[in-house]
Amino acid sequence: MSTLTLLASGEDKFTPPGLELFDSPPIIPGVVWFTKPVLLALLSTLIVVAFCWSAFAKPKLVPRGAQNIGEMGYMFVRDQVARPFLGKDADRWMGPLLSIFLLVWVWNLMGVLPLLQFPVASHIAFPIVLALGVYFLKLYLGIKHQGLIGYFKNMMFPPGLPKPIYLLLAPIELLSTMIIAPFTHAVRLFANMFAGHLILAFFSLVGFWFLFEKLTPLGAPIGVIGVVMTIAMTGFEMFIQFLQAFLFAMLAAMYIGNSLHPSH
Amino acid sequence: MPAMSEKKIRPEDDARDFAGAAWSIPSYLLSGMALYGGAGWLLSKWTGVIVFTPIGLILGVALAVYLVYRKHGR
Numbered sequence: 304m305s306t307l308t309l310l311a312s313g314e315d316k317f318t319p320p321g322l323e324l325f326d327s328p329p330i331i332p333g334v335v336w337f338t339k340p341v342l343l344a345l346l347s348t349l350i351v352v353a354f355c356w357s358a359f360a361k362p363k364l365v366p367r368g369a370q371n372i373g374e375m376g377y378m379f380v381r382d383q384v385a386r387p388f389l390g391k392d393a394d395r396w397m398g399p400l401l402s403i404f405l406l407v408w409v410w411n412l413m414g415v416l417p418l419l420q421f422p423v424a425s426h427i428a429f430p431i432v433l434a435l436g437v438y439f440l441k442l443y444l445g446i447k448h449q450g451l452i453g454y455f456k457n458m459m460f461p462p463g464l465p466k467p468i469y470l471l472l473a474p475i476e477l478l479s480t481m482i483i484a485p486f487t488h489a490v491r492l493f494a495n496m497f498a499g500h501l502i503l504a505f506f507s508l509v510g511f512w513f514l515f516e517k518l519t520p521l522g523a524p525i526g527v528i529g530v531v532m533t534i535a536m537t538g539f540e541m542f543i544q545f546l547q548a549f550l551f552a553m554l555a556a557m558y559i560g561n562s563l564h565p566s567h
Numbered sequence: 568m569p570a571m572s573e574k575k576i577r578p579e580d581d582a583r584d585f586a587g588a589a590w591s592i593p594s595y596l597l598s599g600m601a602l603y604g605g606a607g608w609l610l611s612k613w614t615g616v617i618v619f620t621p622i623g624l625i626l627g628v629a630l631a632v633y634l635v636y637r638k639h640g641r
Contacts, residue, residue, distance in 0.1 A: 387586065388586075461637070472634045474602055476595075476598075476634065478601065478602055479595050479598035483601070484591070484594040487593055553586065553590070557586070557591075
């Protein structure tokens, strides 16, 4: 969509897409908060709920259709995300972890779905909300399972270090766990989706501009490169989208696991 | 709560340690740089000796690397 508005501006020079890609007007005039990313986030929630419903509501002994795919996703999250970090508690945490993984993945996939083409997480508010949820869960579980003093003691003073070193390392540990970790948790997802969307928009605009808008003998090869790169980058972006969803869920499992059992 | 008292080294523990270390490194590095780089910057500001800022930054990174090593390294 933004490509077309840029082309319609009638400029004579190629202008690469910028931050205006991420400004979306309200869908219903007057309802300021209801923009495209909000609509896509709601749609993603519906998709995840509908998918899990059709996959897990009436499980059959011999899985077919949606249940088959759902069980593949469940096994992946259980074996790759939950069990390495939660051990015996893995099954109890599969609900939230599978939900986080699927939701983030669908959010990210919105970036390459034709016509929708906007990754929800490229607005940092969305990953921040998820990361804050995990953060408060981590604090609650840590204080519940280790006690208020025990939680901070286990976090800042892992056993087996010479005494003076604690003075230097404990502040780093405290700052990292309490502030920087939730920050990087959200920013990692946001930045990947933001940059990926910019790259895709840039290469597709190069293709549009040099092949359709301003077709010249010298410009055409550049346009072809743009189209080829758009296709290649879309494939790469789909890999990144999956990877970031996996990482987001994995870090959530790691934080929960560290709160349940203090790290050695 | 299932008891977690028995301590056995399982393959999962290795994977957990590796992934845990790998993905907590950025947040430790940032924390170390912010903390000791910030302290160095304050020292520079008060004393006028500019070199405290880079010393603090490097000290912060070194301490953060050491912390990751002690927590996850063997």
